[in-house]
Amino acid sequence: MTLDIEFKTAVALALLGKEFSSKRLLELSGREKPRGQHHMKYTPTDLRSIRYRLAGLGPEEQQKAIAKNKQLPALIVTRMTKGGVGKTSLSVNTAAALAMAGFRTLLIDADPQRSASILLKIRINSEALHIGKLLTRTNNVRDSDLPEALHHIISDGMFDFLPAHISMAESDQSLATAMGSYLRVELFLERNQEFLAKHYDAIVVDTAPGTTPISLAFTYAAHVPGNILTVVEPDGYSIEALESLASNLNEIEMVSRKRVGTRIVINKYHPTLKHVAESMGYLYSNYQSQLIESIIPQTTGFSRQFSTEDESKTLPLVIKDPSSIGASAVFSLVNQLIPIFGITLPGLQK
Ligand SMILES: Nc1ncnc2c1ncn2[C@@H]1O[C@H](COP(=O)(O)OP(=O)(O)OP(=O)(O)O)[C@@H](O)[C@H]1O
Ligand SMILES: [Mg+2]
Numbered sequence: 222m223t224l225d226i227e228f229k230t231a232v233a234l235a236l237l238g239k240e241f242s243s244k245r246l247l248e249l250s251g252r253e254k255p256r257g258q259h260h261m262k263y264t265p266t267d268l269r270s271i272r273y274r275l276a277g278l279g280p281e282e283q284q285k286a287i288a289k290n291k292q293l294p295a296l297i298v299t300r301m302t303k304g305g306v307g308k309t310s311l312s313v314n315t316a317a318a319l320a321m322a323g324f325r326t327l328l329i330d331a332d333p334q335r336s337a338s339i340l341l342k343i344r345i346n347s348e349a350l351h352i353g354k355l356l357t358r359t360n361n362v363r364d365s366d367l368p369e370a371l372h373h374i375i376s377d378g379m380f381d382f383l384p385a386h387i388s389m390a391e392s393d394q395s396l397a398t399a400m401g402s403y404l405r406v407e408l409f410l411e412r413n414q415e416f417l418a419k420h421y422d423a424i425v426v427d428t429a430p431g432t433t434p435i436s437l438a439f440t441y442a443a444h445v446p447g448n449i450l451t452v453v454e455p456d457g458y459s460i461e462a463l464e465s466l467a468s469n470l471n472e473i474e475m476v477s478r479k480r481v482g483t484r485i486v487i488n489k490y491h492p493t494l495k496h497v498a499e500s501m502g503y504l505y506s507n508y509q510s511q512l513i514e515s516i517i518p519q520t521t522g523f524s525r526q527f528s529t530e531d532e533s534k535t536l537p538l539v540i541k542d543p544s545s546i547g548a549s550a551v552f553s554l555v556n557q558l559i560p561i562f563g564i565t566l567p568g569l570q571k
Pocket of ligand 2: 308
């Protein structure tokens with residue numbers, strides 16, 4: 222099901238990271254408040270137009286820039302060797318928030334556990350195309366079946382999704398013995414560059430914990446933006462896992478001579494827990510240059526995303542409750558990810 226979403230002025234401003242008056246925002250949108258509606262509501266497409274208008278580009282110039290664009294979308298690969306830290310929660314909500322903020326976003330579920338697919342209520346059968354099948358292909362021609370594999374989550378092409386299937390674990394097994402399997406994501410992006418450049422401004426990837434061939438190939442592809450996005454919980458186990466992740470990245474550099482750095486987001490922060498305070502101290506003294514300023518608090522919003530009684534109520538937090546504490550933390554995270562990962566719109570500067 223494709224969603225038509227609208228949000229209020231305060232949410233639009235948080236997504237833009239600006240402090241305009243509501244009057245100024247309305248002017249920038251180029252729209253008028255619908256008759257009989259008390260408060261203006263904005264759509265992801267409005268925010269896209271506002272971004273263009275702020276940069277002084279009119280509708281015609283936008284169309285030209287989009288038609289001319291050949292650049293691959295910005296790539297955010299969420300990665301952590303430890304399980305349960307919040308990779309899926311943050312990648313799905315980051316992707317949805319980027320879309321709400323006006324960037325056409327593709328989310329790829331690269332985890333056979335398919336947690337992102339469950340959160341987006343997309344179920345596919347074993348015959349359907351998923352990223353595992355795409356990565357095991359060895360031909361160098363565009364994947365002409367890719368568009369049919371994509372699910373439209375938000376209308377106007379603002380948020381598309383490539384779901385996972387449990388049988389994707391078999392792709393991992395076959396890649397384990399394949400030649401150059403770490404290059405497969407880069408090859409997939411290159412052969413589909415024209416299609417991806419035309420439809421998306423950003424690609425977000427949710428990977429499996431541990432070190433699987435698929436997650437390794439996505440980690441390698443992150444040498445282009447220069448960084449992966451790592452999620453840590455402020456606790457000892459998570460910090461230990463940061464070290465195993467670093468050795469993973471060193472190995473990639475040794476084999477490929479490409480450096481992949483990491484930007485770290487702290488998730489499930491809780492100010493009153495003693496071990497949290499200690500771990501925060503350790504993270505700030507040892508990983509300061511990699512830490513992202515925005516911190517995601519521990520909040521029940523993330524577990525409330527799933528509704529066991531009524532599946533139609535299962536939705537990413539930023540869509541379900543954009544005024545919640547968790548959603549506003551994600552909006553501020555997204556505003557920091559935009560420059561770090563070079564996210565932009567065709568025709569605009571990074
Ligand atoms: N900021 C948060 N506050 C409270 N709960 C959270 C937060 N972030 C994630 N969670 C909860 O933690 C659990 C694990 O989250 P999630 O599935 O996103 O982690 P993951 O790293 O993707 O796990 P896996 O390694 O299994 O893929 C979920 O129950 C989720 O609701
Ligand atoms: Mg996950």
